[in-house]
Amino acid sequence: xxxxxLKTLEERSIYIIREAKLKFxxxxxxxxxxxxxTTMLALTRKAFLGKIPFPIIYxxxxxxxxxxxxxxxxxxxxxxxxxxxxxxxxxxxSVGSACCGQNKPEALKEVMQEYGFDALxxxxxxxxxxxxxxxxxxxxxDKRFRWNYKNQPAELWDDYSSKLDAKGHVRVHPLLDFxxxxxxxxxxxERIPVNPLYFSRNxxxxxxxGCLHCTVPLKSDAKNVDDxxxxxxxxxxxxxxxxxxxxxxxxxxxxxxxxxxL
Amino acid sequence: xxxxxxxxxxHKDHGKSTLIGNMLMLTGAATKVRIREAQEYSxxxxxxxxxxxxxxSFAEERLNEMTIDTTRAEIKYKNLAFAFxxxxxxxxxxxxxxxxxxxxxxxxxxxxxxxxxxxxDQTKRHLFISRMLGIDKLIVAVNKMDTVGYDRQAFEKVxxxxxxxxAKMGFEKSNVHFVPISAYRGDNLVKRSPxxxxxxxxxLIDILYDAAKGKGRFQRGELRMITQGVIPGDAEEHVVxxxxxxxxxxxxxxxxxxxxxxxxxxxxxxxxxxxxxxNVGENVALQLDRNLEGELRGSVIxxxxxxxxxxxxxxxxxFVTSRFGxxxxxxxNGIDIVCKSVKVLHEIDVTTGETRGTKxxxxxxxxxxxxxxxxxxxxxxxxxxxxxxxxxLYSDGRFAGIGTIGN
Numbered sequence: 001x002x003x004x005x006l007k008t009l010e011e012r013s014i015y016i017i018r019e020a021k022l023k024f025x026x027x028x029x030x031x032x033x034x035x036x037x038t039t040m041l042a043l044t045r046k047a048f049l050g051k052i053p054f055p056i057i058y059x060x061x062x063x064x065x066x067x068x069x070x071x072x073x074x075x076x077x078x079x080x081x082x083x084x085x086x087x088x089x090x091x092x093x094s095v096g097s098a099c100c101g102q103n104k105p106e107a108l109k110e111v112m113q114e115y116g117f118d119a120l121x122x123x124x125x126x127x128x129x130x131x132x133x134x135x136x137x138x139x140x141x142d143k144r145f146r147w148n149y150k151n152q153p154a155e156l157w158d159d160y161s162s163k164l165d166a167k168g169h170v171r172v173h174p175l176l177d178f179x180x181x182x183x184x185x186x187x188x189x190e191r192i193p194v195n196p197l198y199f200s201r202n203x204x205x206x207x208x209x210g211c212l213h214c215t216v217p218l219k220s221d222a223k224n225v226d227d228x229x230x231x232x233x234x235x236x237x238x239x240x241x242x243x244x245x246x247x248x249x250x251x252x253x254x255x256x257x258x259x260x261x262l
Numbered sequence: 263x264x265x266x267x268x269x270x271x272x273h274k275d276h277g278k279s280t281l282i283g284n285m286l287m288l289t290g291a292a293t294k295v296r297i298r299e300a301q302e303y304s305x306x307x308x309x310x311x312x313x314x315x316x317x318x319s320f321a322e323e324r325l326n327e328m329t330i331d332t333t334r335a336e337i338k339y340k341n342l343a344f345a346f347x348x349x350x351x352x353x354x355x356x357x358x359x360x361x362x363x364x365x366x367x368x369x370x371x372x373x374x375x376x377x378x379x380x381x382x383d384q385t386k387r388h389l390f391i392s393r394m395l396g397i398d399k400l401i402v403a404v405n406k407m408d409t410v411g412y413d414r415q416a417f418e419k420v421x422x423x424x425x426x427x428x429a430k431m432g433f434e435k436s437n438v439h440f441v442p443i444s445a446y447r448g449d450n451l452v453k454r455s456p457x458x459x460x461x462x463x464x465x466l467i468d469i470l471y472d473a474a475k476g477k478g479r480f481q482r483g484e485l486r487m488i489t490q491g492v493i494p495g496d497a498e499e500h501v502v503x504x505x506x507x508x509x510x511x512x513x514x515x516x517x518x519x520x521x522x523x524x525x526x527x528x529x530x531x532x533x534x535x536x537x538x539x540x541n542v543g544e545n546v547a548l549q550l551d552r553n554l555e556g557e558l559r560g561s562v563i564x565x566x567x568x569x570x571x572x573x574x575x576x577x578x579x580x581f582v583t584s585r586f587g588x589x590x591x592x593x594x595n596g597i598d599i600v601c602k603s604v605k606v607l608h609e610i611d612v613t614t615g616e617t618r619g620t621k622x623x624x625x626x627x628x629x630x631x632x633x634x635x636x637x638x639x640x641x642x643x644x645x646x647x648x649x650x651x652x653x654x655l656y657s658d659g660r661f662a663g664i665g666t667i668g669n
Contacts, residue, residue: 022491046533154661156364
């Protein structure tokens with residue numbers, strides 16, 4: 001996996017986060033408590049003189065790991081930001097796309113409507129999936145959260161021209177250019193707190209975090225951030241192999257994203 | 263590791279996605295999952311293994327065998343990494359092509375050597391656009407050599423024709439390289455092919471390395487900071503923006519354009535920390551000796567000498583993607599500005615680079631035009647300060663083209 005120049009990535013992210021805040025009237029950011037969206041919060045603090053100037057949405061499906069809940073409470077207290085919790089109505093027997101593909105977007109839709117947010121910062125990265133590689137830094141969604149990926153806005157020369165259609169919103173992707181290994185190198189450089197589930201216990205660790213139902217740990221002895229960076233330098237496995245949803249069908253991702261999945 | 267961005271250009275079906283798919287395989291950069299996915303899909307479509315499927319991820323892309331939107335693939339080589347931006351080659355997807363190519367530092371153009379494919383208008387159009395975007399290094403990979411029996415004459419014919427055209431477009435001869443390849447069979451991609459012994463040059467990956475290893479674009483020393491707006495600090499508000507050229511020091515007197523104000527920099531914050539100076543490439547937050555009135559987006563902070571011109575009339579070279587309607591506007595450093603008028607002076611033939619007597623702004627063509635803006639802006643030639651010499655055009659809110667000053 002290719003490690004990129006962190007300063008370049010960091011500057012681009014800060015630029016995009018500031019641009020989003022100054023361009024849109026009512027912006028929020030999505031925080032899953034994973035490494036990527038926590039890095040996004042750290043970058044937001046850099047962009048806004050140590051503050052996080054917009055509300056943070058967390059979608060709670062009540063089946064996240066206990067470690068994840070503890071991490072949320074600690075960090076929001078430490079960095080002093082407001083968390084809006086969107087409760088998803090999870091059915092005990094639903095897994096994979098039926099769960100992530102329906103429950104989470106529904107919960108998010110309700111919260112977005114209730115607060116009237118016109119833009120949402122989401123911490124996806126291009127290297128996560130071939131479909132995500134096609135995303136723009138700022139990408140419009142219609143009122144039903146759909147992504148019109150066949151006709152995306154032009155995006156060149158720092159012109160983020162995405163406009164809102166009625167009742168839609170714009171997804172903002174400040175971490176699009178980071179690779180997984182860059183996230184971990186940045187976590188190390190900036191000493192960003194991360195969920196302990198990423199570190200190996202009994203020979204296994206979580207490389208990508210979903211909820212209890214559909215995340216399985218991968219074989220790994222990486223017990224700290226340095227170990228993870230070393231592991232990623234040589235791995236041939238994909239990051240989301242432990243997420244059951246990705247395996248179901250090759251186009252599930254395109255379908256989900258066009259339906260409003262994150 | 264330094265990542266160099268390579269814009270992959272060329273007509274549809276000349277093998278761009280196949281090339282990158284195969285480069286990913288040959289350099290070991292493709293993950294097992296991606297290869298397996300591509301294998302499964304090739305099988306399902308009753309095809310031999312198609313390396314392009316490693317890249318083309320949308321269902322429609324695999325079914326129709328075309329790239330719809332730009333994508334990025336990274337390959338490590340020696341001490342560099344190349345990020346290939348694969349752009350769609352279809353004419354109707356030119357908007358996505360321009361978006362992708364705008365991030366390129368080097369252009370890699372694919373031309374099929376096949377008789378019925380060869381050099382097309384689209385090939386030349388892509389070269390015209392990449393020159394407008396400021397890309398000056400070009401590698402031409404003459405593809406599908408396997409279909410002509412690896413014939414040297416066929417390669418030379420394409421080379422001769424394109425060498426003349428690239429010179430006309432303003433590419434320097436020493437910055438243009440040609441290599442005969444078969445993207446599908448892997449000839450001359452990462453090592454010299456035994457099937458083309460007549461070719462004495464380096465394989466594609468080494469040519470890319472040589473073109474990319476040089477320094478990035480030179481940025482002249484004059485201070486140019488583009489403002490994004492104002493954010494609150496603990497006590498005073500801060501003007502935020504990015505330094506695109508030069509540097510700024512605390513205590514310095516600076517000009518704010520187009521407002522024409524002179525202010526003093528009281529404090530500078532970079533990434534939340536107080537610093538003495540901000541440098542090119544950095545996003546800074548400035549505390550000034552007074553609060554500036556009104557909207558502060560898309561303004562330029564410069565030294566009090568060597569300022570850019572402030573004007574509402576710009577002469578642009580424009581690549582047109584969509585017909586110019588009644589309501590024209592431009593995007594310039596984050597702000598929308600209405601065009602009071604767009605007066606086309608003449609057309610430019612994108613397949614020859616020559617001026618035409620006609621004055622129509624045709625989609626997929628180019629023009630030179632005088633554009634009168636509804637407000638004054640600070641501008642410079644694109645080659646001097648890119649950010650101050652480039653405009654994105656919209657017609658009735660639709661992307662209609664890109665324009666640059668003086669290149």
